[in-house]
Amino acid sequence: MPISDNPSLIREIIMDHYEYPRNKKLKEDQRYVKVNLDSESCIDNIDLQVLVEDNIIKDICFDGVACAISTASTSIMSELLKGKKVEEAKVIIENYLNMLHGEEYDEELLGEAAVFVNTYKQANRIKCATLSWSGLKDIISKDK
């Protein structure tokens, strides 16, 4: 059964990533590209750090204060996209953003990120679930 059909699993995964976020520690390393992501419509404020080498996303980490949806989506993204080729990551991000905006997407590419499938029903949380993903997209698009 896909994750998106299992509400209790969805809840469990989001809460787990919110309470125990992965990769939530910034690195003291000049090779990383760092961006601050904040939102004019809410108080989410995340610093995202990415290390891209040889066209591969070697590391993603973050820190900051943000809501459960924003924190969990960043944590899940960091796990899912770490080690991926930039081109692969771009496709995954595209599919993720499509899902968030109620457009066609391939759930198989998204792993745990599929837990945000119902966000489009809560328009005010779309921004939370896409803050870091859009930020990462900008970073790796610029890098090329």
Next chain:
Amino acid sequence: MEINKYKEDYPFFKNNPEVIFFDNASTALKPKCVIEAVNHYYNDLCVNAHRGDYYLSYKVDVEIEKVRKDVAKFIDCEENEVAFSSGATESLNLIAEGYCKKILQKGDEILISELEHASNVLPWFKIAKETGAVIKYVPLENKRITVENFANAITPKTKVASFAYISNVLGYKIDAKKMCEIAHKHHIIFVLDGAQSTPHIPVSMKDLDCDFYAFSAHKLGGPTGVGVMYGKAKYLQDCDPLVLGGGMNKVIEKDGTYTVYNSVRKFEAGTPHIEGILGLGAIIKYIQKVGFAYIQKKEKELRDRALTALKKMKHIEVYNEDNEANTIAFNIKDVFAQDAASYFAKYNICLRAGQHCAKLTDGVMNTYASVRCSFYFYNTIEEVDKFIEVASKGSDFLDAYF
């Protein structure tokens, strides 16, 4: 069920019967009379002000000046001390930029507090930078500005002091009259940000004796985009307008010289926010009809009931139970403020989450953000009980997301 007769005056409740609106500190709902006043301008008048060549334009002028008179009565000052602005924010910018900047020199001190709204912080930062003046903060006592701490923070270099009469997030009221008296002994210009006080308590410029006062119409239930800057006439004389243009100048010469009106009109360049000003007039009359005695009694009743219940909940932390105002700032423990507000929103309860435009205040509360619940006299006990019921289950906050 409690019948709140004032509710009937608000079309909002008819159009949104399921909504519980507890975000009154952000903006108040608009009664019918305000909407009618706005419509009156568009339906019946429609023409520009200050073009008294024909009857309708003359009538617009008369109605605008009538509101100025009503505002003067409302805050107990003279008509020539009331300038219309786009709101408290613009008023405070005008006070800082138009007047205070002119009296500040390098090393002079501007006294504010960590409880201030951004619009009572940033204009001071800006003019401090431009003049070389220094921003000083009155040390807080249990999150409050006390008269004593204010007096002790004054130095021979203090030239301006500016505080919210009632603070935006925590809702603490200052002893403005006493502080003003002390300020004047030291020849300090005393500015009051009245955005959160004007809707809830009667204010008298004559009694408070403050030098400047700012408020917004919309927080009382008037239109957005209109407000008032009060200034003592002697200071308004020397206060420069922020914006230049039509309707405020007397003479313009080709060589670049010009003169402006020697009245509050000099602050009102361009076509005024006419319908807004008429709406402001309507809300003032409405609030006076309701009366501050009733407003305060009702707000206290609602707040006390909510507070008593919240305090019994182990998963709720309240930051301002000892305040004088209509607000409760709280968090659901271990829940980010925005998640908490989304949770309440699922039950159609409108609360504000965040830093409430007072980013220095969070340091005072030891939290990054909080949820603010703020009442007005048209709210009801039933609404509070619904809020309490939802708050009591608040540990399950992610429900809102599913």
